[in-house]
Amino acid sequence: MAGIWSAVRWWDDWQLRILVIGSLGFQWFLLLAAPMRNYSIPRWFRTCIWLAYITADALAIYALATLFNRHARATSTACNYYGAKLSSLEVLWAPLLLIYLGGREEITAYNIEDNELWTRHTVTLVSQVTVALYAFYKSWTGDNDRKLLLSAILLFIVGIISFCEKPWSLRRASINRLVAMSSLMKGERRSPTGWQWCFTKLDDRYKCWRARPQGTAPILSQGDKVQMMLSDLSLYAAEVTLEIRKKGTTDQKILEPLTMGKHKMKPWLRQAFGLIYTRANVIFTPAYLACHVLLVPSLYIAAIMLFATSHKHEYYVTDVKITYALLCFTAVLDVFGLLISELMYWLMSSQAKVPALCENLPGYNLIDSVLRVVRPRTGPLLKIAKRMGYKEGYFRQPKDRLYSSVSDFITAELVSASSKVENVDFSSYRSFTKDYWASRTALRDECRRRGEVRRSLRRSPFDASVLLWHIATDICFRCGPPKHFGERPPRAEVVREVCTEAISNYMAYLLNFQPEMLMTGSRQHLFTEAMKYMERILAKDGIKHKLEDKQEQEQKLDDASLRRIKEEAAELASDPKGRYTIVHDACKLAEELMGIEEETRWHLMYRVWVGMLCYSASMCRGYLHAKSLGEGGEFLSYVWLIISLTGSKTLADKLQMPEPEPEEMETTTTTTAQEEGRPAASSWATETGEDG
Known part of the structure; x- marks a missing residue:
């Protein structure tokens, strides 16, 4: 019993420390x-960062509460363990916690939703600073060393500055206030006030307060x-509004040159991350620079010197x-x-060579996932883990x-498309009535003759079409994988x-884990249902016994198993009680594809x-791309960024700009081609070779 009370007294003595x-x-x-x-790190480590982000604030608040609760119970001469002098030294830790x-x-914000709560952080700022100052005033006794008092006051000033910067940066990073570009793009001349000068970024100040010469493009930075x-x-739409495509100004247009490469994407993605999740929106303002280059270091030096010369x-x-350690390390x-x-950043990128944002291509294969579930040894454990919320790949290190x-192939495709067709519409890949960007005429004609191919692209919703083609593609690979010739296969291979x-x-993977990014209204349950029916099919075939002693990388299906999948899928599709057709339709699509020349x-x-x-x-x-950056980014965001910068049609363009009439589109394409000194083309795909 004495040991328990001794431990309690020790905790009372050391709790605050x-x-x-x-x-x-x-x-x-x-x-x-x-x-x-800013890099593709494992999910478990990203979860650790989130826990530290949440726990840091909770621990500091709890420490403040502990500090002032014990001093509220104490008097200047009794009821505490240390005495009055020691009590005042503890109170010096309050501004450090602030x-x-x-x-x-x-790490100003962990999730993008944190930026929208900047008003809550402002209220928290006022309340916590007020409580801390009041408690400090009540706990400080008049006979304490004045040097300690001055040191605490200086630290409180630093704490208040730091606390004010957080809601300021959150407000500037709010999606609703992220852009106010009209006056910046027009280059209007106006005289700034002193307040505006202090809280405007230096590069924006140049654009806002310097008039743009007549007939030139607006000054827009990468940010x-x-x-x-x-x-x-x-x-x-911004280009059309500002008439940037006038003759003589095309080299100053908003959109990036079409010679970009993937090596230029890292700064864009990192800057996008910084604008939302860090204080990059306020770091380069005169007020912030003055505080953190001149004021804050001076206050720390003065506070440490005052404490060093005080009576201790x-x-x-x-x-x-x-x-001493708290002051110096803070x-x-x-x-x-x-x-x-x-x-x-330098260590991660140049020394460790960790993949940066969006430099990761995760994958999820439906049949492989089902095969892992039906394995007798690991299947039951995996089912239990999934029911508890476990997602595959949580402990897996992302690989590039x-x-x-x-990324090389996709970048080449997009740059080639945008260089030959202005404002490319990527939704036309599902069309069979016109030349579209994703296919040659021969391939389009081939699709017309194939009923399942045409039906899967023209009549199926996008999410169902993705699932159909995923299963069909996997079956085609398992039936007859591409052949390699030599050690270094040709580009086609x-x-x-x-x-x-x-x-x-x-x-x-997007349909299963990020359906809202795949397409608005995508149904994740399509993937879940397909896995459930595929599990029934493979379990009936007895494949789990064949795989009992095999490693995961050896889980392949032979011709008999593939044939059995088709038969069972047809049976499920014809059953009136449990009618399910996606797997059956995917098998028919795969069979039709296998009938095409390799x-x-x-x-x-x-x-x-x-x-x-x-x-x-x-x-x-x-917004969804910005949100995904806080979770490591998606390869889809990399593609979207290239699409936006090359002038292809995005969702914003489809909503803002009307669809051109055929005659208007042909005239515009011809005129633009003549101005840029290249032949007119209705589709870039008609001029490309077979391999892109």
Whole structure:
């Protein structure tokens, strides 16, 4: 019993110390870990960052409550463990906890919804600062060292500055206020007030307060274009409004040159992430720079010097050392935080070579997933884990094995399309009545003759079409995989094996895990139902016994198993009680595709999947792309960014700009081609070769 009371007394003595040191430790962890959110890191580590982000504020608030509750019960001479002098040294930790509550510049918001709650953070600012100041005033006794009082006042100033910056940056990053571009693009001359000068970014100040010469394009930085796209503004509409395509000004247009490559995407994606989830919106304002370059370092230096010259002989040595450590490490955290973050970026990108935002191509294969479930050894455990909310790939390290190849092909396709057809409409990949961007005339004619192909593209909803083609593509690969010739296969072989299968699995992953990004109104339950019926089919075939002693990478289906899948799918489709046709339709589509000559079949499948990927990216809202950046980003956002910057038609363009009439489109295309010195073309695909 004595041991329990001894432990209780020890906790009473060390509780506050542990809470304050723990709060500082969480701040350093966030400083070092927050830059990793710009990279494709495992989900479990991203969850750890989220837990630290939530726990850091809760721990600091609990420490403040503990600090002032114990001093509220204490008197200046009794009822406390340390005495009055030691009590005042504890109170010096209050402004440091207030600084920790202000958050880090590198992780202002964890989710995009946090930016919309900036008013709540403002109320929290006022209430917590008021309570902290009042409690400090009530706890501080008049006979304490005045140097400690001055040190605490200086630290409170730093804490209030840090706390004010958080709601300010959240408000600036709000989607509703992310862009106010009209006056910036028009280049209006106006005299700024002193207040406006202090809180306007330096590059924006140049654009706002300097008139644009007659007949020239507006001055838009890379950040402006990122903000416009994230806010679902139409770049094409902006060009038309500003008449940028006048002769002599086309080299100054808003859209990026069409010679871009994927190496230019990293700065765009990183800047988009910074505008929403960090304080990048306010860092380069004169007010912020003046505070963090001049004022805040001076306040820290003065506070540390005042504490060092104060009378500390009456305090416990342990608390004096802890206070020194808190002051020094907090000063380094605030003053050199951005430099440390940049060092982490350099280590992650150049030394560790971790894939950056959106440089990951996750995949999910329906048949492989079902085969893992029906395995006798791991299947029951996997079923239990899924019922508890586990998602496959949670503990898996993201890899970019397929990213490089697929991104190269997609970038080449999009740049080629945009260079030959202005404002390309990616929804036309499902059309069989006109030349469309994703296919040649020969492939379009081939699709016309195939009833299942035409039906899956023209009559099926987009989400069902993705699922149909995913199952059919997988069956075709399992029946007759592409052949390689030599150690380094030709480009056509890479197109078939890497791009077609990789994009198919990625689109299935989007339907299963990110249906709102695949297309508005996508039904995730289609994938779940298909897995349930496929599990019934494979279980009837007894495949689980064949796979009992095999590794996961060896889970392949032979011809008899594939034939059995078709028969069972036909039986399920004909059963009036449990009628289900998606798997059956996918089997019929695969059978029809297998009847096409091999070279044409793989090229057709590749074109269809590229069309689906680009159509999904162009129809996804900028808000959803911005939201996904906070979770590591999606390859779909990479495609969407290229589509936006090359001037192709996005969702914003389809909503803002009317569909051109055939005669108008032909005239516009011919005129633009003549101005740019190239032959007119109704479709880029008619001029491209078989391999893109």
